Amino acid sequence: MSHSLQFFTPSRAPYLTLQKIPVTSYTRFSVINFPSKKHSLTITKSLSSDLDAASSQVLESGNGQTVGGLSADNVVAIPSHVPSDSGAAAGIDVDSVTEAELKENGFRSTRRTKLICTIGPATCGFEQLEALAVGGMNVARINMCHGTREWHKMVIERVRRLNEEKGFAVAIMMDTEGSEIHMGDLGGAASAKAEDGEIWTFSVRAFGTPRPERTINVNYDGFAEDVKIGDELLVDGGMVRFEVIEKIGPDVKCRCTDPGLLLPRANLTFWRDGSLVRERNAMLPTISSKDWLDIDFGIAEGVDFIAISFVKSAEVINHLKSYIAARSRGSDIAVIAKIESIDSLKNLKEIILASDGAMVARGDLGAQIPLEQVPSAQQRIVRVCRQLNKPVIVASQLLESMIEYPTPTRAEVADVSEAVRQRADALMLSGESAMGQFPDKALAVLRSVSVRIEKWWREAKRHEAMVLPDVGTSFADSISEEICISAARMANNLEVDAIFVYTKTGHMASLLSRCRPDCPIFAFTTTTSVRRRLNLQWGLIPFRLGFSDDMESNLNKTFSLLKARGMIKSGDLVIAVSDMLQSIQVMNVP
Numbered sequence: 143m144s145h146s147l148q149f150f151t152p153s154r155a156p157y158l159t160l161q162k163i164p165v166t167s168y169t170r171f172s173v174i175n176f177p178s179k180k181h182s183l184t185i186t187k188s189l190s191s192d193l194d195a196a197s198s199q200v201l202e203s204g205n206g207q208t209v210g211g212l213s214a215d216n217v218v219a220i221p222s223h224v225p226s227d228s229g230a231a232a233g234i235d236v237d238s239v240t241e242a243e244l245k246e247n248g249f250r251s252t253r254r255t256k257l258i259c260t261i262g263p264a265t266c267g268f269e270q271l272e273a274l275a276v277g278g279m280n281v282a283r284i285n286m287c288h289g290t291r292e293w294h295k296m297v298i299e300r301v302r303r304l305n306e307e308k309g310f311a312v313a314i315m316m317d318t319e320g321s322e323i324h325m326g327d328l329g330g331a332a333s334a335k336a337e338d339g340e341i342w343t344f345s346v347r348a349f350g351t352p353r354p355e356r357t358i359n360v361n362y363d364g365f366a367e368d369v370k371i372g373d374e375l376l377v378d379g380g381m382v383r384f385e386v387i388e389k390i391g392p393d394v395k396c397r398c399t400d401p402g403l404l405l406p407r408a409n410l411t412f413w414r415d416g417s418l419v420r421e422r423n424a425m426l427p428t429i430s431s432k433d434w435l436d437i438d439f440g441i442a443e444g445v446d447f448i449a450i451s452f453v454k455s456a457e458v459i460n461h462l463k464s465y466i467a468a469r470s471r472g473s474d475i476a477v478i479a480k481i482e483s484i485d486s487l488k489n490l491k492e493i494i495l496a497s498d499g500a501m502v503a504r505g506d507l508g509a510q511i512p513l514e515q516v517p518s519a520q521q522r523i524v525r526v527c528r529q530l531n532k533p534v535i536v537a538s539q540l541l542e543s544m545i546e547y548p549t550p551t552r553a554e555v556a557d558v559s560e561a562v563r564q565r566a567d568a569l570m571l572s573g574e575s576a577m578g579q580f581p582d583k584a585l586a587v588l589r590s591v592s593v594r595i596e597k598w599w600r601e602a603k604r605h606e607a608m609v610l611p612d613v614g615t616s617f618a619d620s621i622s623e624e625i626c627i628s629a630a631r632m633a634n635n636l637e638v639d640a641i642f643v644y645t646k647t648g649h650m651a652s653l654l655s656r657c658r659p660d661c662p663i664f665a666f667t668t669t670t671s672v673r674r675r676l677n678l679q680w681g682l683i684p685f686r687l688g689f690s691d692d693m694e695s696n697l698n699k700t701f702s703l704l705k706a707r708g709m710i711k712s713g714d715l716v717i718a719v720s721d722m723l724q725s726i727q728v729m730n731v732p
């Protein structure tokens with residue numbers, strides 16, 4: 143039984159044909175774009191089955207052993223020993239955590255929201271990093287505000303080793319310091335307490351060690367000239383407040399009006415007559431000379447993402463992207479724009495269009511706009527990113543109290559839930575994982591809240607439909623988009639177990655992720671770098687797999703490999719799409 147449907151458009155002529163094809167074992171709809179390209183939409187009930195032969199044939203392990211079914215104590219994924227970026231590799235790379243999750247709980251309950259951990263003194267050891275990866279960390283973030291390049295290099299090497307030895311695909315995000323005004327590093331002290339009414343000296347002078355009492359170094363030379371007596375000085379957006387009372391040369395004397403804890407390199411803003419004074423910040427370059435050196439370091443180390451602090455316009459992103467393209471010879475580093483200033487909100491759409499993703503950096507954003515405006519800004523940024531098909535991260539203070547306590551506050555759980563409900567791609571831990579006392583517990587809270595809220599909203603079918611504008615710039619891109627939108631809709635309506643996408647660049651996988659379908663998306667890609675990058679995006683489970691242009695053989699191979707590892711089983715309903723063939727196929731796993 144088969145059906146046909148034809149679309150004709152005049153002259154320019156993509157004739158899209160759904161035609162009747164006499165096939166008995168499955169139903170095939172073909173969408174044909176004359177004269178050049180063929181797009182097939184195939185609904186397959188049963189696949190010609192040389193599958194059993196295939197499944198007995200493979201799975202090659204890292205040491206060349208053949209692995210059949212996995213036993214409970216054998217859940218650690220064994221990456222193929224074939225060079226990872228080789229398209230011809232016979233095995234499949236997936237990590238032990240995903241594998242165990244799929245086996246134990248099935249497709250439906252896999253976590254869709256991705257998790258990022260800032261790595262700091264509390265989590266930089268190999269075992270600590272491994273514990274985070276086991277706990278669900280998808281991306282490790284290093285913040286170039288803190289630590290030395292040698293320290294960051296060591297963290298990068300450990301994460302890479304973890305990926306190689308344990309089959310993880312933890313990506314690395316390097317976050318630049320940016321050139322906004324901030325305090326010095328407190329001479330090595332972890333914090334300093336400012337009490338109500340105390341007089342502190344803020345100065346561009348570098349103080350020796352031990353740091354004289356009640357002194358703070360400021361990184362910006364023009365500081366003393368720019369502030370005026372009566373200005374309000376806010377540390378970290380108001381965690382501590384001072385009033386400027388006197389200027390003596392490079393020193394600015396301030397009285398503490400809201401006491402609190404000063405942390406190393408905390409951000410400083412000054413306010414006059416109720417408004418943020420930002421003329422000076424506007425003069426500072428977004429990417430400082432130190433940031434450029436850090437960026438060179440990131441390129442040399444082959445990080446997966448570079449997050450740029452205090453982006454003000456699309457121009458700086460375009461500039462950086464061409465810099466990276468010229469320097470990194472083929473390795474594709476994604477650029478994430480941190481939205482944390484008034485200017486970045488003003489130019490939001492252009493910035494996001496120019497970037498490969500964005501971060502709602504609520505820490506500094508909350509210091510630049512009134513706190514009560516942060517939630518609506520977050521919602522807007524998340525929506526714009528999804529519409530423009532760019533991954534979006536919600537960051538800062540998600541579980542701030544867990545820096546010190548083993549359980550979150552109810553309000554923190556509600557905040558995390560809201561970000562998950564908005565269906566942001568990723569949630570980020572900062573101090574909680576960098577220097578907190580309970581990094582693993584904080585990650586576990588993000589994980590369990592994500593899974594719970596995702597399930598609740600899926601079951602309640604309460605996700606409002608979002609209008610997804612055309613983002614493609616070519617006709618072929620538009621076809622990919624339509625295919626992904628249709629595949630996601632079909633997946634929801636048919637209640638399929640998973641969508642499979644075969645993608646070389648990852649683009650088709652991200653288009654599917656944008657649709658936020660009910661089922662998980664298994665993204666098969668040929669390179670480890672694309673696999674790592676896809677790990678930031680909502681709902682994608684990235685695998686590295688060598689595949690060809692022949693979809694039938696790709697599917698057979700995938701089914702046999704995943705079945706052999708107990709990650710799928712006969713009868714599971716799957717939709718497969720591919721960016722080589724631009725096709726949709728619906729089938730039961732044989």
Ligand SMILES: Nc1ncnc2c1ncn2[C@@H]1O[C@H](COP(=O)(O)OP(=O)(O)O)[C@@H](O)[C@H]1O
Nearest residue numbers: 260261262263285287288289405572573576577
């Ligand atoms: N590499 C590091 N070395 C030492 N401390 C770090 C490092 N990274 C982060 N931290 C600590 O974790 C805190 C939270 O991290 P993050 O939010 O990334 O930085 P910031 O507070 O500067 O915005 C920092 O204030 C700092 O105390």
Ligand SMILES: C=C(OP(=O)(O)O)C(=O)O
Nearest residue numbers: 482503504505506537538
């Ligand atoms: C993530 C942020 O940036 P950083 O931690 O680098 O200040 C933020 O400001 O929220």
Ligand SMILES: [K+]
Nearest residue numbers: 287317318319
């Ligand atoms: K930073």
Ligand SMILES: [Mg+2]
Nearest residue numbers: 482503505506
């Ligand atoms: Mg910031």
